[in-house]
Amino acid sequence: MKYVNEFRNGDVAAKLARVIANEVESDRDYRLMEFCGGHTHAIFRFGIQDLMPENVNFVHGPGCPVCVLPKGRIDNAIKLVQDHNVILCTYADLVRVPATKQMSLLKAKADGGDIRMVYSTQDALQIARQNPNRQVVFFAIGFETTTPPTAVALQVAQQEGLNNFSVFCNHVLTPPAMRHILQQDGDQSANIDGILGPSHVSTIIGSQAYAFCATEFHTPIVIAGFEPLDVMQSTLMLIRQLNSGRVTVENEYTRVVTDEGNRKAQALMQEVFELRPIFEWRGLGMMPNSALQIRDIYAEWDAEQRFAIEHITSSDVKSCLCPAILRGLNKPTDCKLFGTVCTPENPMGACMVSSEGSCAAYWSYGRFRQPDTATAQQERTA
Template sequence: MKYIDEFRDGTLARKLARTIAAEADPARDYRLMEFCGGHTHAIYRYGVQDLMPDNVKFVHGPGCPVCVLPMARIDQAIAMAVEHGVTLCTYGDLMRVPASERRSLLKAKAGGADIRMIYSTQDALAIARQDAGRHVVLFAIGFETTTPPTAVALKAARAEGLANFFAFCNHVLTPPALKTILATAGPDGVQLDGILGPSHVSTIIGSRPYEFVPEQFAKPVVIAGFEPLDVMQSTLMLIRQLNEGRCTVENQYTRAVTRDGNRKAQALMAEVFAPRDSFEWRGLGHLPHSALRLADGWADFDAEQRFPVAPGPSGKWGKEIKGCECPSVLRGVMEPTDCKLFGTVCTPENPMGACMVSSEGACAAYWSYGRFRDLKRPAAGATA
């Protein structure tokens, strides 16, 4: 563990903090968006924000794939499991995310639907191999980081002739979301001076896809690693760019990220997937070319085509829980503690939104590491 410990060294952290404090111009503010939910948790787990001067502020972005998944997609998955009797395989974070009408995958499972928690795409493949008569649907979710494993599973299913294996594709793409955030930034949106670019995503796509940020929006980007010293060093790099009037993409995470990324993984993604014309993101709305579907040559494995479902009697899916500010938190215009439900009705044991459920959610980070206001008991008669 020595290698990891070097990126959590308290002496080095204090030295970096002094350097940041010395170089941060007291006459200006620095509002830096950490796009990735992993960065948010690192910042609050290790107290990085507490080591910053008052004029250096981290703004939370939409970098939690479970959080940005619209409620309607969970409704659709539940309907597949209930109406078509498929075995739906999903990751643990998704099980408790609220769906419409106070449902969830976990509640649907309790009601008799065959919904199983998995740890990898290979677990879903194993279930499909065990019983050729069972239709197994992988609830595929995540940014570019988790897309190649889904492609590997689909290629394995084809090679093995597993006609009972399908994917419900919800993979989303980072650059279009970042572009939307920046396009709406300003007096009526979130105030941003620079971007801490995501770590794991960038190992796949590289740093090149972020070059539109300085070119189109005149904001600096630093690809940052996940450890606390990574975040602090990246913060210092952004501050120096801003102080010097520079605007470019820099890569702090050089031990894992290159400009061109993992070309083999990119080729695999291009073989199996194609861009959707539009896809809904919680908090950001419908974004063009911001997600993936199975390519036409893989339509036989597409759960959306094989197991079509329609909205329920109300004719509409995806009605957010009243008062939940998760969409605003994902846009960076609110902090979790600005939500009236946070810490009262909404807790990890009784989540009202995905941001409190996911291991990368901002609300979960605030709760887990004590960054919340004095808690109040729910009013008498309040229900969850």
């Protein structure tokens, strides 16, 4: 298949749904975590959960780097604007995420802060060139997918001697988060049977970066594309692994992802960044070697060193289940704040405002309007 519409073919989806229904074992439940929020939105946008048998359920994972960024890092960025009068450049996803006391970058901008939404690191570099008398800070955020462009920006800044540009680095790594979720026990365990692995992240790090899921945690994983047929085919692949007792890493997204990933991008990341000894994740807590920091050879363009940024302890809104939702322990509809106090216009947590957040998916596609059990059953059997 070559075109997007081919991966959204309703007839093919119906056939896949029938195959899945025929292959599931009625005496077992299948709990499959989609790690990436892009999959969560695809599942709800295209009604994939409604095509599944009742004993196949998707468990929502960390979602996206915006969701797992702790409030303290946003507080840091706001202080940069307020205390140092910098021009802060960032991606649009981040501006409405609530920080301490429900402050946000958008509110800081309304208060007079010079905060600009950009589409790429190159936009931020150009702003620095156009404002030589102002310090320009790029609020870098993302999993491995968006890390190489940040590395390029740092290289360009060094090559040009662009001394009024720096990066506030918040790049985090997917495998450590996955490991953290899989090793949880007791009440902290999401009881995951299989994982729909990230697609865009995997274009960079490759499918074999997740081998530990199978070898250490005996959990099958399938790298899944974002289109609805990708998700359904990957679900079928996981079900077949579970039914047969196989545990391995499989790659459904072969049109983009390879075993080894993008070696050039990996080398670029290795040159510019190094592992942080420890970093805080919203919902997952402090995790060692789970994030990146800028190497000393680029220290002159490291905002954390230039402005002596200090760690700010984060705390979530009381009763907000965003941390538990990010670990797959709860669904958005389990949260008492969801749809009442917490809405897209007044978000209590990042999950409601991020374009890949679980709460945003439930809200956007009406998942919170659950039909009664009898009606749902009638619709399934119709």
